Structure formats: structure tokens, C-alpha cells
Amino acid sequence: MTWLITGGAGYIGAHVVRALRAAGERAVVYDDLSTGIADRVPSDVPLVVGSTLDGELLARTLADHTVTGVVHLAAKKQVGESVERPLHYYRENVEGLRVLLEAVTAAPVTAFVLSSSAAVYGMPDVDLVTEETPCAPMSPYGETKLAGEWLVRAAGRATGLSTASLRYFNVAGAASPELADTGVFNLVPMVFEKLTEDAAPRVFGDDYPTPDGTCVRDYIHVVDLAEAHVAAARALQASPGTDLTLNIGRGEGVSVREMIDRITAITGYDRPPVTTARRPGDPARVVASADRAAAELGWKARHDVTDMITSAWAGWTRRHPDARRG
Ligand code: WQD
Numbered sequence: 001m002t003w004l005i006t007g008g009a010g011y012i013g014a015h016v017v018r019a020l021r022a023a024g025e026r027a028v029v030y031d032d033l034s035t036g037i038a039d040r041v042p043s044d045v046p047l048v049v050g051s052t053l054d055g056e057l058l059a060r061t062l063a064d065h066t067v068t069g070v071v072h073l074a075a076k077k078q079v080g081e082s083v084e085r086p087l088h089y090y091r092e093n094v095e096g097l098r099v100l101l102e103a104v105t106a107a108p109v110t111a112f113v114l115s116s117s118a119a120v121y122g123m124p125d126v127d128l129v130t131e132e133t134p135c136a137p138m139s140p141y142g143e144t145k146l147a148g149e150w151l152v153r154a155a156g157r158a159t160g161l162s163t164a165s166l167r168y169f170n171v172a173g174a175a176s177p178e179l180a181d182t183g184v185f186n187l188v189p190m191v192f193e194k195l196t197e198d199a200a201p202r203v204f205g206d207d208y209p210t211p212d213g214t215c216v217r218d219y220i221h222v223v224d225l226a227e228a229h230v231a232a233a234r235a236l237q238a239s240p241g242t243d244l245t246l247n248i249g250r251g252e253g254v255s256v257r258e259m260i261d262r263i264t265a266i267t268g269y270d271r272p273p274v275t276t277a278r279r280p281g282d283p284a285r286v287v288a289s290a291d292r293a294a295a296e297l298g299w300k301a302r303h304d305v306t307d308m309i310t311s312a313w314a315g316w317t318r319r320h321p322d323a324r325r326g
Contacts, residue, residue: 001111001237002026002065006052006100007073008045009036011181012115012171012222016071017045018179019226020233028065030058031074040179052096058103069111069236070104071229072097075144078185079119079281082141093144094151101155109161111236112152113229116165118218118247118286120146128289131167131245138281149245156243162236169218169249169288171225173308180315187217188309191260192316195269196323201260205278208285214256216285218249221303221311231297249288250301259305266309267323 003020007013008029013036017027021042029047041047046065050057052074061067075093076082082089097114104112119142120135137143149165156163172188174180184193191201206213228248236242260273294300317323 001068001233002028003069003071003233004028004030004062004065004067005071005073006030007036007075007115009033009038009040009047010073011179011183012168012225013073014040014179015175015222015226016073016229017042018175019223019230020071021045023230023234025230025233028061028067030061035183037182052100053091055099055103058100059106062103062107062109067107068109069113069233070100070109071113071115071233072100073115075115077141079139079141082139082144086140089140089144093141094147097148097151101151105155105159105161110240111162111233112156112164113232113236114148114152114163114165116149116167117142117145118167118169118249118288120149120167121286123283124286127285128251128287129247130289131247131292153243160241162240162242164232164236164242164244164246166228166232166246166248168225169220169247169286171222172219173221173223173303173311174315175223175226175311177314177318180312180318182319187256187259188263188312189316191263192267192313192323195264195267195271196316196320198271200271201263201273203256203260203273203275204282206257206275207278210255210284212255212257215282216253216255216287218252218287219254219259219305219308220249220301221308224301224303228293228297228299231299235297244296246293246296247288247290248293249290251288251290253285253287254305262305263309266306267313
């Protein structure tokens with residue numbers, strides 16, 4: 001099949017492109033390069049620069065490349081920014097998806113994989129989050145992801161398009177240093193930044209009802225996440241009319257303090273963290289049940305937190321050669 005990967009020049013998208021190609025699929029990248037980087041797209045993969053709000057260009061791209069499957073990752077993804085600019089997030093993430101689905105359902109595309117997020121669950125009050133845990137997003141970002149799932153499912157039901165919404169938990173790591181996340185918006189790069197500035201990493205609150213008082217998350221290696229997309233693509237190809245909603249995590253909770261300890265050990269920076277105020281809106285614990293993805297896709301994460309930090313650090317030191325090495 002030929003897959004259109006929207007957002008394929010982004011951090012996660014570039015990994016998905018490589019995983020699909022390694023699995024023998026053809027790929028075309030569609031990206032507006034607002035945060036994507038053209039160099040992340042392999043030289044023999046066509047790159048179409050455009051917005052998901054441009055229905056004409058989308059229709060032309062689907063036809064020109066005889067696309068039969070779509071993996072849609074192009075979206076805005078900063079929770080805080082979504083609170084400040086909700087209309088922008090709804091336009092990019094919901095209207096952009098609606099326009100894309102219009103083009104997709106008018107073309108001979110049979111499979112659609114949506115990049116969703118654990119943010120749809122909001123503040124889940126359960127030990128392990130299953131796909132049946134009620135969705136109660138806490139930010140416009142999470143709302144747009146949940147609305148996106150609804151759009152995709154409704155379009156699938158109406159047209160027979162096979163669909164999968166993959167709810168990513170906390171993504172980290174890289175397949176190779178040049179594919180590492182260049183954004184500094186999440187725990188791992190934020191700790192790298194502090195350490196390499198010779199400052200103390202920050203723990204946003206240590207009075208949560210968790211074993212060490214810091215927030216617990218389910219970290220997933222981007223290479224495993226990319227492989228989950230390949231498994232979902234295969235499942236949709238094998239069963240037309242499928243409609244999947246799947247958590248993509250490891251089912252293992254790791255606290256902020258444990259992560260920072262692991263990061264300081266791996267990077268060789270011996271700098272104890274400081275505790276600051278809680279970050280508003282942070283849930284105490286968000287850990288996936290990964291059972292459904294295992295059952296439906298035969299997929300399971302292979303990489304641990306050490307692999308994530310080690311590979312992310314290789315990317316960081318490539319871009320910050322002065323960073324002292326451990
Ligand atoms: C993890 C934990 C912080 C930095 C967000 C989105 C989610 C998804 C992934 C997108 C939290 C703590 C962080 C620091 C800290 N987004 N922290 N010190 O908030 O779980 O998830 O990113 O696509 O939708 O909500 O991820 O990496 O920001 O934070 O203590 O310097 O680390 O408070 O508990 P989060 P995160």
C-alpha cells in the first residue's frame with residue numbers, strides 16, 4: 001500500500017515513516033513544516049508541503065500518489081498553548097482533520113490511523129487506564145484529540161473506511177540521534193536542558209498521592225510507538241470495516257523522581273532536583289493498560305526507560321556538543 005503520513009516531518013511522524021518503509025510499505029509525507037523538519041524525510045520519500053486545511057492539495061496528493069492508507073499525525077500538541085489559543089487548536093486539529101477526511105473519503109483510501117493521546121482521559125482515577133475508562137479531557141488539546149476520534153469513527157461508519165485511533169502515552173527516545181525530538185516541552189528534554197545549563201532539574205510537586213509523591217506516567221519509546229502504527233496499518237488492511245481505539249503504552253508507571261534519577265545516572269550529571277510548585281492540571285498517575293493493543297495488534301513495547309533516555313541523550317548531545325558527557 002501507499003501511505004500518506006501527515007506530520008511525517010515531525011518527531012513521531014519521521015519514526016512512523018521509517019517503520020512503515022522497513023515493513024515494505026510505500027510512504028508519502030504531507031507536512032506544513034510549521035514544526036516539522038524537511039531533513040527528517042528520507043530523500044526517496046516524496047514530501048508535499050501543505051496544510052491539512054487545504055482540501056484541494058490533499059485531494060491532488062492522494063490522487064497523484066495513488067494513496068490507499070493515511071496515518072494522520074499533523075496537529076498542534078502543546079497543552080498549555082491550547083489553553084491560550086483554543087480556537088487555533090480546534091481549527092488545526094479538528095477542522096484540519098475534517099477537511100482531510102473529506103478528501104480521504106472521496107478517494108480510494110481504505111485505512112486511516114489517527115494519532116490520539118492519553119490526554120483524552122484527563123485525570124483518570126484508576127490504577128491502569130483502559131480504553132473503557134471515561135474520557136474527560138482537561139484541555140482544549142485533549143478535547144481536539146477526542147473530537148478527532150469521533151470524526152474518524154463517524155466517517156468510518158458512514159463510508160466503510162477502516163479506522164484506528166492510537167492513544168499515545170508519554171513518548172520519549174529516538175531511533176537515531178538525528179531523529180530525536182527537538183522540542184523542549186516534556187520531562188526528558190526539560191531535564192536535559194536544566195542539567196546542561198548547570199541548573200537543577202525541577203520536580204513539579206512532590207505531594208501527590210503516589211509512592212514517592214511525584215507524578216507517575218507511562219513512558220513509551222518512539223520506536224515502539226512507530227511499530228504500533230505498522231501493526232495497526234496491517235490490522236486495518238487485514239480486516240476491512242475495522243474500528244479500533246487503542247492505548248499505546250507499556251503498562252508500567254514511572255515517577256518523575258525515578259525518571260530524573262535515571263537521567264542523571266545516564267548523563268553523568270550529578271545534580272539533585274529541586275521541588276517546585278505543582279503544574280496546574282497535572283494528574284497524579286496516568287498508566288495504560290496495554291492489553292487491548294496486544295490482543296488486537298499482537299504488538300507490545302520492547303524498549304525500556306533506559307533505552308528511551310539513552311537514545312534521547314544521544315540526540316541532545318548531537319545538537320548540544322558542549323553538553324558534558326557521562
Ligand atoms: C511528565 C511529568 C510533569 C517537566 C503531556 C501532555 C500529553 C502528551 C504528552 C502530547 C508531569 C513532570 C515535567 C519538568 C516535571 N502530549 N515534569 N519537571 O504532562 O504527562 O503529558 O505530554 O502530545 O497530552 O499532557 O508530560 O513530559 O510534560 O510531564 O516534574 O521539568 O513530568 O509535571 O508530571 P505530561 P510531561
